[in-house]
Amino acid sequence: MQDKSDTIDKGTSNISGIVGVGHTDWVQDYKRVRNGEKPFDSYGYATLAFNRALLDAGISRDEVDGLIVGPTTAYERMGEILNIDPRWGGQADAVQAVFQAVMAIKSGFAEVVALVYGNDQRSAAIQYGGPEAMGGGSFLSYVYHSPWGLTSQGALYALMFQRYKSMWGLTDRDLGEVSVGQRQWAALNPNAIMRKPLTLDDYLAANYIAEPLRLNDYCLINDGGVALIIMEASRAKRCKQKPVMIRGLGRSDLNHHATSLGPRLMDFYRPAQMNTAEQVYQAAGVGPEDIDALLVYDSFSPHIFFALEGFGFCEEGGAAKFIADKGIGVGGQMPVNTSGGHLSESYMQGWNHQIEAVRQLRGGLGDRQVSDCRHVQYVSDVAGKAMSIIYGN
Amino acid sequence: MSQSPRHYSMYDKPMWDSIQEGAMKLQRCPESGVFRYPPGPACPASLSLDYEWVPVSGKGKIISWTVFHRQYLPAYPAPHLVVAVQLEEGPIMVSYMDAGHAGRIALDMSVTMEYATHPDGYKIPKFRLS
Numbered sequence: 406m407q408d409k410s411d412t413i414d415k416g417t418s419n420i421s422g423i424v425g426v427g428h429t430d431w432v433q434d435y436k437r438v439r440n441g442e443k444p445f446d447s448y449g450y451a452t453l454a455f456n457r458a459l460l461d462a463g464i465s466r467d468e469v470d471g472l473i474v475g476p477t478t479a480y481e482r483m484g485e486i487l488n489i490d491p492r493w494g495g496q497a498d499a500v501q502a503v504f505q506a507v508m509a510i511k512s513g514f515a516e517v518v519a520l521v522y523g524n525d526q527r528s529a530a531i532q533y534g535g536p537e538a539m540g541g542g543s544f545l546s547y548v549y550h551s552p553w554g555l556t557s558q559g560a561l562y563a564l565m566f567q568r569y570k571s572m573w574g575l576t577d578r579d580l581g582e583v584s585v586g587q588r589q590w591a592a593l594n595p596n597a598i599m600r601k602p603l604t605l606d607d608y609l610a611a612n613y614i615a616e617p618l619r620l621n622d623y624c625l626i627n628d629g630g631v632a633l634i635i636m637e638a639s640r641a642k643r644c645k646q647k648p649v650m651i652r653g654l655g656r657s658d659l660n661h662h663a664t665s666l667g668p669r670l671m672d673f674y675r676p677a678q679m680n681t682a683e684q685v686y687q688a689a690g691v692g693p694e695d696i697d698a699l700l701v702y703d704s705f706s707p708h709i710f711f712a713l714e715g716f717g718f719c720e721e722g723g724a725a726k727f728i729a730d731k732g733i734g735v736g737g738q739m740p741v742n743t744s745g746g747h748l749s750e751s752y753m754q755g756w757n758h759q760i761e762a763v764r765q766l767r768g769g770l771g772d773r774q775v776s777d778c779r780h781v782q783y784v785s786d787v788a789g790k791a792m793s794i795i796y797g798n
Numbered sequence: 799m800s801q802s803p804r805h806y807s808m809y810d811k812p813m814w815d816s817i818q819e820g821a822m823k824l825q826r827c828p829e830s831g832v833f834r835y836p837p838g839p840a841c842p843a844s845l846s847l848d849y850e851w852v853p854v855s856g857k858g859k860i861i862s863w864t865v866f867h868r869q870y871l872p873a874y875p876a877p878h879l880v881v882a883v884q885l886e887e888g889p890i891m892v893s894y895m896d897a898g899h900a901g902r903i904a905l906d907m908s909v910t911m912e913y914a915t916h917p918d919g920y921k922i923p924k925f926r927l928s
Contacts, residue, residue, distance in 0.1 A: 545806060545836070548806070549806060549836055549892075550880075550892035551803075551871070552803040552916065552922055553880060553892055553893050553894045553922065553924075554866065554870070554871055554873065554874035554878050554880055554894055555864075555880045555892050556866075556870045556871060557870065560864050560866065560880065563864035564862045564863070564864050564880070564882055564892075565862070567862045567863055567864055568861060568862035568882075568905065571862075571904065571905045572905070612867055613865070613867040614866075614867060614868055615864045615865070615866055615867070616864055616865040616866075616867060617864075618864075661842060662842075662890070664836050665835050665836065665889050665890045665891065665892075666882060666890055666892070667890055670861050670862055670882055670890065671861070671890075
């Protein structure tokens with residue numbers, strides 16, 4: 406057993422912070438795209454978000470020496486459009502992009518890293534289901550079972566939740582509490598696309614899509630972009646914005662039996678989440694009891710159950726009771742996805758959750774503000790990669 | 799020659815060929831005895847590159863299920879019942895059952911493999927309650 410205090414504890418904690426955030430006009434663009442317009446392509450959304458992040462940080466483009474682009478834009482073309490010739494660069498999804506930026510700063514390859522993401526998934530009618538989904542084959546579990554009619558990532562979460570629900574005797578109402586709670590937050594968020602209050606009866610009145618998941622258990626599909634500026638800590642302290650510090654990181658992957666769904670269906674990714682929890686809490690010097698807001702990658706509402714259990718907010722099988730007793734919506738004791746998340750704010754594939762972490766820690770969000778907010782935790786478990794970030798101010 | 803579903807690796811073809819013959823085979827590692835699914839170049843237990851194609855018993859138990867209430871593929875009108883079955887040999891396999899089973903199935907129920915013809919013209923393994 407390696408001594409984790411040397412290898413993880415001091416490694417990447419508190420060496421960098423987010424000094425700028427920007428995003429596109431999700432609400433307005435959602436309406437425009439539904440009206441048949443196409444405001445921008447993925448690169449355009451990313452550029453608008455980047456411009457706003459620079460403005461927010463109060464820095465100029467020339468200060469950026471690291472560039473990470475999201476999976477939906479080509480690295481070189483994105484850099485060409487932003488006219489950035491960095492000394493370090495890469496391409497990654499939201500959580501891995503934050504990890505890479507911190508690692509680049511730690512290693513001295515960069516001091517000011519711009520993370521930019523743009524996605525025209527709705528106007529371009531991107532297919533997340535079917536045999537060619539997501540390019541086909543890069544995640545074999547997303548495509549391999551299509552001859553039998555399993556076509557979508559939503560259906561993978563339906564399989565996962567059906568087993569969990571049967572094991573622990575849950576009802577549809579238990580699942581509905583997630584969508585209802587997140588919509589309460591979204592109703593207070595001017596950037597959220599879905600703000601109309603949702604009752605449990607509304608939730609239950611909607612049709613199943615892949616049973617036991619209903620319409621409101623699915624994320625939105627919308628166009629948009631997000632950008633973040635992550636800066637080396639000592640330099641960040643001289644920045645216009647008070648930095649939101651990255652207190653700790655943790656990661657644990659389950660690749661074994663990924664295509665035949667073993668870690669997903671038999672373990673609900675729990676072993677990976679428990680490993681990640683141990684790392685991230687040790688790195689940040691806090692525990693789940695210190696987390697003021699929990700932001701969970703929520704392509705589908707079952708993610709919240711598995712995150713609450715895997716990261717030790719409640720015991721195994723106890724998430725429904727935890728949600729009912731403590732509350733995760735407005736006024737609840739454990740605020741979850743306080744922007745409305747992917748279900749109700751915007752589906753920016755984890756990128757918008759990083760902005761929400763920054764906003765809650767900067768404060769001043771009015772009715773939506775989590776009181777005395779000191780630690781915000783982000784959690785994702787996309788395709789068995791359990792990753793977590795703890796932010797603090 | 800019937801059509802075949804897309805092959806994601808060179809190891810898929812022998813499996814689908816065996817399905818066309820009505821006796822699905824999977825690779826078994828001679829060293830560890832572990833069956834693997836989907837087919838692939840090496841045993842995840844031993845990393846041995848050797849394998850033999852062995853017919854599966856067709857017996858398994860239900861791990862989970864989902865009912866599609868929307869039609870996504872021409873072959874499968876709604877409602878469509880997709881099941882995850884753990885085969886007696888170990889691997890978990892995604893398949894389907896007749897939608898009429900939807901109200902009657904539960905975790906760990908025993909199921910048996912049978913063969914149906916996909917509208918694209920190839921045979922495909924599905925399940926029924928044992």
